[in-house]
Amino acid sequence: MVSIPCFFIDKCCFEKTMTYETVFNQKRECAVPKKIIQKLNEITSNNVSTKEVDRVSYSKDYMPITLRWILDGKLPALPDCIVWPENTTQVSEILKIANNEKIPVIPYGDGSGVLGGSIPVQGGMILDLKKMDKVIEIDDSSLLATVQTGINGMNFERYLNQHSYTMGHIPQSLYCSSLGGWIACKAAGQFSTKYGKIEDILVALEAVLPDGSVIRSKKVPRSSTGPSVERLFLGSEGQFGIVTEATFKIWPYPEKQILESYVFSELSDALESVRNIMRKNVYPAVIRVYDKNETLRHFYDTPNVKDKVMLILLMEGDEKLVELEDNISSYICKSKGAKSCGEKPVKHWLETRFNVRESSDFTPKGFVFDTVEVSVSWKYALEFYNKMIESMREIKGVVVASAHSSHFYPQGVCFYFTFGGVPPKNVEPFNFYQSVWDNMMKTCIDQHGSISHHHGIGLIRSKWLSKEMGDRFNLLKKIKHAIDPNNIMNPGKMGINNEYQ
Numbered sequence: 001m002v003s004i005p006c007f008f009i010d011k012c013c014f015e016k017t018m019t020y021e022t023v024f025n026q027k028r029e030c031a032v033p034k035k036i037i038q039k040l041n042e043i044t045s046n047n048v049s050t051k052e053v054d055r056v057s058y059s060k061d062y063m064p065i066t067l068r069w070i071l072d073g074k075l076p077a078l079p080d081c082i083v084w085p086e087n088t089t090q091v092s093e094i095l096k097i098a099n100n101e102k103i104p105v106i107p108y109g110d111g112s113g114v115l116g117g118s119i120p121v122q123g124g125m126i127l128d129l130k131k132m133d134k135v136i137e138i139d140d141s142s143l144l145a146t147v148q149t150g151i152n153g154m155n156f157e158r159y160l161n162q163h164s165y166t167m168g169h170i171p172q173s174l175y176c177s178s179l180g181g182w183i184a185c186k187a188a189g190q191f192s193t194k195y196g197k198i199e200d201i202l203v204a205l206e207a208v209l210p211d212g213s214v215i216r217s218k219k220v221p222r223s224s225t226g227p228s229v230e231r232l233f234l235g236s237e238g239q240f241g242i243v244t245e246a247t248f249k250i251w252p253y254p255e256k257q258i259l260e261s262y263v264f265s266e267l268s269d270a271l272e273s274v275r276n277i278m279r280k281n282v283y284p285a286v287i288r289v290y291d292k293n294e295t296l297r298h299f300y301d302t303p304n305v306k307d308k309v310m311l312i313l314l315m316e317g318d319e320k321l322v323e324l325e326d327n328i329s330s331y332i333c334k335s336k337g338a339k340s341c342g343e344k345p346v347k348h349w350l351e352t353r354f355n356v357r358e359s360s361d362f363t364p365k366g367f368v369f370d371t372v373e374v375s376v377s378w379k380y381a382l383e384f385y386n387k388m389i390e391s392m393r394e395i396k397g398v399v400v401a402s403a404h405s406s407h408f409y410p411q412g413v414c415f416y417f418t419f420g421g422v423p424p425k426n427v428e429p430f431n432f433y434q435s436v437w438d439n440m441m442k443t444c445i446d447q448h449g450s451i452s453h454h455h456g457i458g459l460i461r462s463k464w465l466s467k468e469m470g471d472r473f474n475l476l477k478k479i480k481h482a483i484d485p486n487n488i489m490n491p492g493k494m495g496i497n498n499e500y501q
């Protein structure tokens with residue numbers, strides 16, 4: 001049991017205390033010895049906190065069930081301390097100490113991960129990168145930007161826009177995620193069909209390994225110089241070290257945008273149209289297909305959308321190219337019986353796309369929900385969608401089971417499912433939540449899908465990663481052991497060592 005200030009209840013009453021349980025690690029006094037805290041303070045010019053209020057603030061990320069826990073008086077886990085380094089040298093010194101003392105280190109960007117990836121399940125040190133937020137270089141002739149990875153996504157994109165560029169990576173969490181988090185979770189932005197996912201945009205990086213050594217890759221467009229070992233950090237979720245700097249592709253700000261939308265009678269027709277657009281090598285920046293439930297939920301004020309499937313397209317770039325993309329897409333959609341709904345639904349999406357307030361509205365009312373993004377090749381796509389919807393509905397208490405597709409390839413598609421419901425009487429919210437996840441993950445693997453398209457593994461998916469990876473999982477464990485023999489980096493995640501299973 002934990003005694004902490006009750007600032008969740010009343011921001012002003014720090015003198016009051018309440019009793020909480022922790023779900024993962026038992027609360028104790030800061031387990032990092034005072035002399036180590038002192039050393040960390042010396043390295044970072046006193047940017048270290050062991051205050052209870054800070055430790056509580058870093059006890060969770062955006063994993064939706066953690067909000068339920070907190071409302072029920074449970075904290076996911078408590079770190080021992082939080083450290084805010086300002087540069088790579090400081091990160092290196094900190095990791096040397098943590099490695100010698102075998103203190104867990106949890107890299108922390110903006111804490112918007114939705115799988116529990118930055119929850120300190122074994123206590124230890126949160127290494128928050130927010131002070132590492134400098135733009136280091138914009139190279140206009142090569143269209144490259146080099147930054148410290150703690151920079152917030154929106155701050156960076158705004159900086160680029162002010163200088164007439166875009167990075168083209170606009171996740172829904174733009175305002176609440178960092179560039180380091182994007183690399184570590186292998187993120188995908190809403191404009192990804194044109195600009196690519198983070199792995200297509202990342203050109204080079206600098207990272208600090210658990211022993212404090214620093215690796216850097218070259219800012220060149222491509223090399224044939226053996227395996228790109230630094231690419232291990234893409235999707236590494238803090239397992240191998242800290243990404244401290246990165247170089248990304250940037251683009252001149254697009255001169256023209258065209259917005260267009262279509263409704264179809266069936267999901268199959270909408271998906272088939274997008275597949276054909278992709279086969280023509282046409283890449284609108286944004287392509288989104290909403291199933292019938294989500295069409296009604298999101299586009300309720302567009303006439304005649306009941307029982308229809310909405311497709312929205314946003315094309316941007318050179319004016320002539322964009323017009324051509326629009327003509328080709330329009331021809332393909334109309335030949336599948338689609339009716340144009342014009343710009344309005346796309347404008348509505350643009351205005352509301354960062355709005356996620358439903359989660360805060362419904363969770364206090366007892367509603368348990370989550371979103372699950374997965375990918376599958378075109379060959380299996382429709383059957384996959386139907387089976388996944390069924391897998392959610394099979395769990396008693398589920399009342400919402402829907403999806404949209406937000407990322408497309410000539411080879412396949414990402415489905416983004418949403419489930420929500422109220423746990424039946426006598427079923428713990430977490431058990432209900434876990435049952436839906438388990439059913440979906442099993443179905444996904446059985447139906448030829450990949451269990452995550454862009455959110456990553458964290459805690460919730462950790463027990464499924466070995467099934468997803470097969471024999472590759474043993475290789476991953478060997479690599480982890482070679483880089484981090486003391487298992488200090490973000491322990492207890494991804495099913496690597498001390499699995500949460």
Ligand SMILES: Cc1cc2nc3c(=O)[nH]c(=O)nc-3n(C[C@H](O)[C@H](O)[C@H](O)COP(=O)(O)OP(=O)(O)OC[C@H]3O[C@@H](n4cnc5c(N)ncnc54)[C@H](O)[C@@H]3O)c2cc1C
Nearest residue numbers: 109110111112113117171172173178180181187188238243
């Ligand atoms: C409302 C909402 C919308 C979202 N929309 C999208 C979306 O459109 N696309 C998408 O891809 N994701 C989305 N996400 C998920 C999340 O924003 C991403 O996973 C994001 O990449 C996490 O970045 P962060 O800085 O918040 O990372 P954190 O949550 O702080 O950390 C995530 C993981 O990365 C590790 N990590 C963080 N920084 C570093 C670093 N510098 N070096 C090494 N490891 C590090 C952490 O240890 C942890 O394991 C969304 C989340 C929310 C809450």
